[in-house]
Each structure stands twice: as C-alpha cells, then as structure tokens.
Amino acid sequence: MPELPDIVVYIEALEQRILHHTLERVRLSGPYLLRTVTPPIQELEGKRVRGLRRIGKRIAMGFDQDYWLVLHLMIAGRLHWRDRGPATPGRSAKKLSARSREMAAFEFDSGCLTLSEAGSRKRASIHVVAGAGKLAGFDPGGLEVLEARFEEFAARLTSENHTLKRALTDPHLMSGIGNAYSDEILHAAQLSPAALTSRLSAEEIARLYEATRTTLQDWTVRLREETGGGFPEKVTAFRPAMAVHGRHGQTCPRCGAQVQRIRYADNETNYCARCQTGGKLLADRSLSRLLKQDWPRSLEELEAMRGNRVPHRGQRSH
Ligand SMILES: [Zn+2]
Numbered sequence: 607m608p609e610l611p612d613i614v615v616y617i618e619a620l621e622q623r624i625l626h627h628t629l630e631r632v633r634l635s636g637p638y639l640l641r642t643v644t645p646p647i648q649e650l651e652g653k654r655v656r657g658l659r660r661i662g663k664r665i666a667m668g669f670d671q672d673y674w675l676v677l678h679l680m681i682a683g684r685l686h687w688r689d690r691g692p693a694t695p696g697r698s699a700k701k702l703s704a705r706s707r708e709m710a711a712f713e714f715d716s717g718c719l720t721l722s723e724a725g726s727r728k729r730a731s732i733h734v735v736a737g738a739g740k741l742a743g744f745d746p747g748g749l750e751v752l753e754a755r756f757e758e759f760a761a762r763l764t765s766e767n768h769t770l771k772r773a774l775t776d777p778h779l780m781s782g783i784g785n786a787y788s789d790e791i792l793h794a795a796q797l798s799p800a801a802l803t804s805r806l807s808a809e810e811i812a813r814l815y816e817a818t819r820t821t822l823q824d825w826t827v828r829l830r831e832e833t834g835g836g837f838p839e840k841v842t843a844f845r846p847a848m849a850v851h852g853r854h855g856q857t858c859p860r861c862g863a864q865v866q867r868i869r870y871a872d873n874e875t876n877y878c879a880r881c882q883t884g885g886k887l888l889a890d891r892s893l894s895r896l897l898k899q900d901w902p903r904s905l906e907e908l909e910a911m912r913g914n915r916v917p918h919r920g921q922r923s924h
Contacts, residue, residue: 607681607909609663610752610782611825612841616685617658617665618830619837623687624655624714629669631713634732639709639721642733650675650734655714661744662781663909668738676733676744680906682723683709683730687837689717729906748781751818759815764803770814771799771875772900777909782822786843789851789876791821793860798883799868799875800897850876870898 608616629650634640640647653669660666665677679685709730710721723730733744749762762780763773773779774788783791792799795817797810806814828847829838844852849859854867858878867876868888875897879885888894 607663607784607786607843608679608684608841609784609787609843610660610822611787611829612838613660613663613665613782614826615829615833615838616841617660619687619833620658620665620667620685620719622835623716623837624667624719625658626654626656627714627716628652628654629712629714631711633711633713634709635711636709636723636728638728639730640732640734642735645673645734645736647675647732647734649673659741660782661741662746662748662777663784664744666741666744672737674735674738674741676735676741677721678731678909679721680723680729680731680909682725682727684722684724684839684841685837686720686722686839687717688720690715727906746777746781748777748779748783750781751783751815752822756812756815759818760808760811763811763814764806767802767804769799769897769900770797770801770803770806771897773803774818780818783818784843785873785875786845786848786851787821787825790825790848791818793850793858793878793882794821796881798886798888799877800883800888850878852876868894868897870894 629652631651632647634647650669650673653671653673655667655669657668658665659668661676663678665679667675667677669675707722707724708720709723709728710732712719721730735741749758751759754762766773766779768776768779770792771788774783774791775785789799791814795810795814797814832840850865853865854876856865857863858865858881861878861880863878863880865876866879866887867874877883877888879887888897
C-alpha cells in the first residue's frame with residue numbers, strides 16, 4: 607500500500623503536472639471504484655485543479671468551486687501519467703479499454719492521469735465531495751508524526767495498549783504508515799513489533815519517535831531522488847534498499863543476522879531478532895498469537911475500520 611513517502615512523491619509529481627490545469631474528461635471503467643453519487647464525477651469536467659493534499663494514505667485533489675476528489679489506492683492501486691500527445695482521442699480510448707487493469711482515466715489539458723489496480727480484489731476508491739469541510743470525514747485521525755512534538759507522539763502511542771506493529775500501522779493512531787515503513791521504523795528503533803505500547807520506557811518511546819521521523823523523511827527524500835522529476839511509476843512496498851521489509855532470509859544490514867518473519871492473520875512482519883527482540887524469535891507461538899489478537903484479519907480491514915472508536919486526543923492515560 608502506498609504510504610506517506612510514496613503519497614508525498616505522488617502529490618509532488620501531480621502538482622507539477624495538473625495544478626492549475628483543467629480536467630477535460632473523466633472515464634471510469636469499473637463500477638466499484640467511485641463510491642459517491644452526488645455530486646456526479648462528471649461535474650469535475652471543465653474545472654481546474656486548485657490544490658492537492660494528503661489525507662493519511664489518501665490523495666485529495668481540489669477543483670474549482672471547492673469540489674474535491676479523494677483517492678485511496680489501497681494495496682494494489684497505482685497512478686500513471688502520460689503527457690499530452692497528438693490529439694487522437696479515438697485511439698487513446700481504444701487503448702484504455704483494452705487494458706483491463708486500468709480503472710480510471712482523467713484527461714487534463716496537460717496530459718492523462720490513469721489509475722490501475724492489480725489483482726481481483728478491487729479496493730481502491732474514489733469519492734467526490736463538494737466543500738472542503740467534507741474532507742474531514744476522510745481523515746481517520748492518525749497523528750502526523752512529522753509535524754508532532756515528542757509529547758504528542760508519546761501520548762498518542764500510549765493512548766491504547768497495542769503491539770507496536772499495530773500502533774504504528776493503525777491509521778486512527780498514526781497517519782500514513784503501513785506495513786512496509788512500520789517494519790523499517792521498528793528496525794531503525796531496534797524495537798520488537800510485538801512489544802506492547804503500555805510497557806515501553808520513555809527512552810524507547812523517544813527512540814521510536816526519532817526512528818519514525820527519520821525513516822519517513824529519509825525515504826521521502828530517496829523516492830523523490832529516484833523519481834527525479836519524472837512521474838513515480840515504480841511505487842512498490844518492496845525496495846531493495848529496505849533493511850528488513852520483504853527481506854526474509856536475507857541479512858540484516860546492521861548486524862548481519864538473518865531477517866526473520868512472523869505471519870499473523872493475512873499479514874507478515876519482518877524483523878531482525880538480534881537487533882530488535884534480544885535474539886528471541888517471534889515465531890514463538892504466544893508472541894504470534896499476541897500480534898494476531900491485536901489485528902483485524904487484514905491490512906485492508908484495518909484501513910477500512912471506521913467509527914465506534916474513542917476519539918484519540920492524546921488525553922487519556924494508562
Ligand atoms: Zn540486525
């Protein structure tokens with residue numbers, strides 16, 4: 607799932623290409639992508655893009671008259687861009703319909719933005735709303751760690767007792783962090799994914815705060831450099847330069863031990879036992895169960911969970 611660094615770089619690339627440009631035509635090829643009926647998405651046609659924002663792992667595009675399109679790529683959704691070529695709309699439409707994975711096309715006066723989604727479970731979503739006030743409804747309320755003071759981070763982290771893996775990836779607690787960067791953050795902080803937030807020392811929380819900020823910032827810079835002014839076409843959760851995520855069985859760049867994994871529900875977390883768990887393997891049944899109990903069945907469910915939760919204002923204590 608594209609996480610904060612990926613989304614930031616997507617937004618920067620979009621700003622260069624569609625900001626102040628007019629959306630001329632929208633085409634949707636799947637019935638499930640668009641989740642709102644009013645205002646109709648066609649009302650965006652002829653409007654100019656006024657601004658772009660990140661809301662958690664979502665991308666919000668603001669148009670004239672305060673119309674907003676909110677895009678959630680979920681796990682397999684990706685964006686693509688082609689500059690405006692010679693005007694051959696017939697040919698372009700044919701090409702689009704032949705590519706079954708292409709779910710939506712947004713033709714701007716500057717080029718064409720398309721959304722593709724791999725796999726059979728179509729989870730990516732588009733919402734269209736009128737009025738920036740409605741955007742708040744899309745914000746799961748996670749803390750923006752790059753903007754938060756240490757005290758705010760500590761309060762939020764310990765507002766509920768969860769495993770660290772869950773606390774970092776829960777969009778209601780922390781904003782923009784998913785399975786990949788949480789693995790990297792925990793490795794950088796040298797903390798166990800199964801450690802409980804209620805049992806962390808102040809020093810460990812401080813380490814986690816620094817590691818979260820550094821990991822998100824460094825990866826944003828790295829992805830920006832890799833993209834190099836082009837459009838980010840290679841967005842993936844698995845990158846060779848990652849320390850542990852997706853590197854089960856390979857060596858830890860810090861200590862040389864083998865990267866371990868633990869599977870729980872539909873998820874997997876990667877960690878270095880020597881660096882993060884005092885050498886203890888989390889494949890141990892009880893720890894595995896702990897992670898499993900602390901999770902909904904899948905990342906998608908965690909992402910989709912809404913409501914029925916106590917708002918997190920960092921004021922509750924343990
Ligand atoms: Zn290690």
